[in-house]
Amino acid sequence: MTELSYREPEPKIIAGVKGDWEIVIGMEVHAQVQAKSKLFSGASTEFGAEPNSNVSLVDAAMPGMLPVINAFCVEQAVRTGLGLKAQINLRSVFDRKNYFYPDLPQGYQISQYKHPVVGEGEVLVDLAPGVARKVRIERIHLEQDAGKSVHDMDPEMSFVDLNRTGCALMEIVSMPDIRGPEEAAEYVRKLRQIMRYLGTCDGNMQEGSLRADVNVSVRPVGSTEFGTRCEIKNMNSMRFIQQAIDYEARRQIANLEDGGTVVQETRLYDPNKGETRSMRSKEEAHDYRYFPDPDLLPLEIEQALVDRVADSLPELPDDKKARLVGAYGITEYDASVLVAERANADFFEEVARGRDGKQAANWVINELFGRLNKEGLRISESPVSAAQLGSIIDLIGSGDISGKIAKDLFEIVYTEGGDPAGIVEARGMRQVTDTGAIEAAVDEVIAANADKAEQARAKPSMAGWFVGQVMKATGGKANPQAVQALVKAKLGVE
Amino acid sequence: MSIDAATARKVAHLARISVAEDELEQLTRELDGILGWVEQLQQVDVEGVEPMTSVTPMSLPRREDAVTDGGIRDKVLANAPDAREGFFAVPKVVE
DSSP: OOOOOOBOOOOOEEEOSSSEEEEEEEEEEEEEOOOSBOSSSSBBOOTTOSTTSSOOTTTTTOTTOOOOEEHHHHHHHHHHHHHTTOOBOSEEOOEEEEOOOTTOTTSEEEEOSSSOSBOOEEEEEEEETTEEEEEEEEEEEEEEOOOEEEOSSOSSEEEEEOTTTTOEEEEEEEOSOBOSHHHHHHHHHHHHHHHHHHTSOOOOTTTTSEEEEEEEEEEETTOOSOOOOEEEEEEOOHHHHHHHHHHHHHHHHHHHHTTOOOOOOEEEEETTTTEEEEOTHHHHHTOOOOEEOTTSOOEEOOHHHHHHHHHTOOOOHHHHHHHHHHHHOOOHHHHHHHHTSHHHHHHHHHHHTTSOHHHHHHIIIIIIIHHHHHTTOOGGGOSSOHHHHHHHHHHHHTTSSOHHHHHHHHHHHHHHOOOHHHHHHHTTOOOBOOHHHHHHHHHHHHHHTHHHHHHHHHOGGGHHHHHHHHHHHTTTOBOHHHHHHHHHHHHTOO | OOOOHHHHHHHHHHTTOOOOHHHHHHHHHHHHHHHHHHHHHTTSOOTTOOOOOOSSSOOOOEEOSOOOBOOOHHHHHTTOSOEETTEEEEEOOOO
16 A cells, blocks of 8 residues: 655744744544434434434433443444544443533533543644644543533523433544644544544534534743643634634733743633633533443443454545555645545546546546535535546547537536537537648638738747637637647748 | 541532531531541452452443434423423523
């Protein structure tokens, strides 16, 4: 297998008044597990249902209800762990994390504290072709999601919907290996991409399927010690993650340079004001008094399950990218664009099979993706199939149409559909390669513009004007290379 | 290990249990007694002994991923002191 090599990016440096500072970031990403039912109950996980309709008596924490674990959620956590090249712990333990909030009816969240299901792994965060940061994963644990509170329906009351209560979450905890706001956003993007390949999390940030807590600290450039960190909670947009880190780092630097200290605390990012503020109420709640959940035995996974999941893993983005570069001779940049979504890469491979890879990548990325993006369509909604696009490329290769006509043909296939070869035939789009016919057209243009021909003989760069005229006269169907050669020959210029 | 009144007060608050000031001293003593007993247990040498997590030799039962529950909003909301438009209504909590 082809392995691409990378160098580490330069860390982002923030110039303070007294010196340069480096940002150190660790993240906790909460990813909702893609499953039909909840982690410990048989209620549906479907998003957008009527309030409190996807709630069982277990989720509502009625007395005497007992949790029973969803085997598929366990498998999904294992799959995610393997996708992040992580160690799978065959024995893990569920604990109760105790706190009180209206959207947590149990009064505790079932989580994993000392013994998570997944141990250390790593993610390669791509920043530019040939530049990537390896971010180490500390652990992934399974836990319950909380419900949702709505605060704007009544002036005095908050409204609580428990539909999300008890849905399975994977909390993916990174080591403090990230060194800038862009890297942090790219890290989340990469996790999202890998989980979408694996089918373990849909990554829908608007619906809250992926949320991130960010631990930010700063230190003088050259220092190897970590500064005191602040945790910014619950962000569900790549843009906000970057803005929040940038603001928070500058706030901490200003504090330290003024002779102050950074207080370890939980903060909230306010996107309207573009600033973070302290969540004082959370401070006391940090005393979670974890203890093993007496309702749940330790989770023991068979090695056979891990092996079976490992065998069924799809090709992941890094491997796919390396393979596309090796097999099709495309650039690393093009390969990154293509592997962003599995369906995009599959489409490309269908077009590229048996054809020129670079040309296929060009058409898929520049023409097709460009057009789809303009209309906000996904590849699955593309009006042009891989077979149709392949056929257009074949028509260029066989010399039936020029690259320019191919773009017109693409437009017709995109808007009207149909067989590209048939369209070329029916609409007379075949390019003229018959030298005699082109020669006649060249003669005609030169004869009609004797003055310009005179000038062109003195100034050969004007030959291009004649090529344009001939192309126009032939309705764009003349073979451009043939036209160019004939024009130059007839004018006697190089 | 010994526990003081301030710790007892904090623990009660974290558990949202209301303890009157005049009950605090007795509660502190009781908690201290429990912790002392646990401390005594910890002196037992358990080197090489597997922690026992169950008295029956069974492993954590698992269920299939299927929707088998839910759709019982009226039952879920039946005991709520206040419910409106399908939601639990609680005193405003906003950060």
